Amino acid sequence: MIGCGNPKVEIENTPELSEKVYSGPLLNGDTLLSHVRSQIDFGPRNPGSKGHTACKDYLIAFFSSRADSAFIQSFKTTVYGKSYEMANIVASFSPEKKERILLCAHWDTRPFADEDKDASNRTSPILGANDGASGVAVLMGIAEVLYKNKPDIGIDIILFDGEDIGLSGDQDGFFQGSRYAAKQYPLPKPKYGILLDLVGDIDAEFRYEPISQQAHAVLVDKIWSIAKKRQSPYFLYEVGNAVSDDHVMLNEHGIRTINIIDVNLVGNISTNPRRTYWHTSNDNLSNISGKTMSDVGNILLDFIFTTSDSVY
Numbered sequence: 001m002i003g004c005g006n007p008k009v010e011i012e013n014t015p016e017l018s019e020k021v022y023s024g025p026l027l028n029g030d031t032l033l034s035h036v037r038s039q040i041d042f043g044p045r046n047p048g049s050k051g052h053t054a055c056k057d058y059l060i061a062f063f064s065s066r067a068d069s070a071f072i073q074s075f076k077t078t079v080y081g082k083s084y085e086m087a088n089i090v091a092s093f094s095p096e097k098k099e100r101i102l103l104c105a106h107w108d109t110r111p112f113a114d115e116d117k118d119a120s121n122r123t124s125p126i127l128g129a130n131d132g133a134s135g136v137a138v139l140m141g142i143a144e145v146l147y148k149n150k151p152d153i154g155i156d157i158i159l160f161d162g163e164d165i166g167l168s169g170d171q172d173g174f175f176q177g178s179r180y181a182a183k184q185y186p187l188p189k190p191k192y193g194i195l196l197d198l199v200g201d202i203d204a205e206f207r208y209e210p211i212s213q214q215a216h217a218v219l220v221d222k223i224w225s226i227a228k229k230r231q232s233p234y235f236l237y238e239v240g241n242a243v244s245d246d247h248v249m250l251n252e253h254g255i256r257t258i259n260i261i262d263v264n265l266v267g268n269i270s271t272n273p274r275r276t277y278w279h280t281s282n283d284n285l286s287n288i289s290g291k292t293m294s295d296v297g298n299i300l301l302d303f304i305f306t307t308s309d310s311v312y
């Protein structure tokens with residue numbers, strides 16, 4: 001994802017508490033950490049790499065054994081004159097249900113650490129523990145819950161390929177998988193979508209993201225109100241920077257999608273020196289917390305089972 005300005009709009013309404021109580025299964029942080037590890041064990045997962053192929057096989061096997069149906073939406077695309085085989089990984093729960101929501105993340109990792117402080121690292125691919133693996137890990141955890149617990153609505157998970165292959169500042173190079181899926185949607189359309197990106201940092205800060213608010217303000221409020229109810233320390237009730245990400249592609253094609261993203265990582269603008277590893281060789285396990293990921297996943301589970309059917 002790439003940053004795109006800071007409108008600093010103040011929020012007038014404070015989130016209200018949700019009335020229904022979620023008493024279903026909760027995600028375990030250690031399990032989610034193991035889901036990050038199982039991805040980064042393949043090494044960098046940029047399109048065209050060995051790790052990309054191996055991780056794709058691993059993820060499709062994982063979701064095939066949990067979802068009612070899982071398949072690969074494959075497509076060829078040319079980026080900067082080079083041709084790539086790409087794969088969006090699609091998993092569907094309760095496909096017979098008409099009312100559906102989309103949960104998504106990108107599973108590819110960046111082919112070059114172009115933000116690295118050490119110039120000699122800038123042409124090497126990143127490991128993407130947070131930028132890629134964390135969002136996928138949360139959705140793997142949610143898939144494990146949905147395998148045995150069926151909400152009233154249908155849930156679709158799409159893991160996008162080729163999100164991070166673009167050159168800095170060039171919108172057209174990024175978001176290959178979501179761009180393709182938005183045009184050739186591989187399933188019946190959902191009523192809305194929720195994107196996860198950079199959701200694993202130890203000191204994560206999830207602010208309201210302006211493009212998400214524009215897309216579906218009620219949905220943003222509901223998610224943040226559940227975060228407040230669950231007393232997650234990572235959700236802040238203030239507006240952060242807008243960010244170009246996969247949700248923009250979906251919104252452009254009528255699938256209203258919000259983004260849960262630790263946006264101050266983007267552009268390395270955090271005042272915490274540890275949190276300046278975005279698009280660098282330091283995007284590794286040392287920055288990742290199971291607690292952050294389980295908070296995000298449990299907020300989503302709470303939302304799915306208590307609230308999702310009342311949001312349109």
Ligand SMILES: [Zn+2]
Nearest residue numbers: 001110131164
């Ligand atoms: Zn990225």
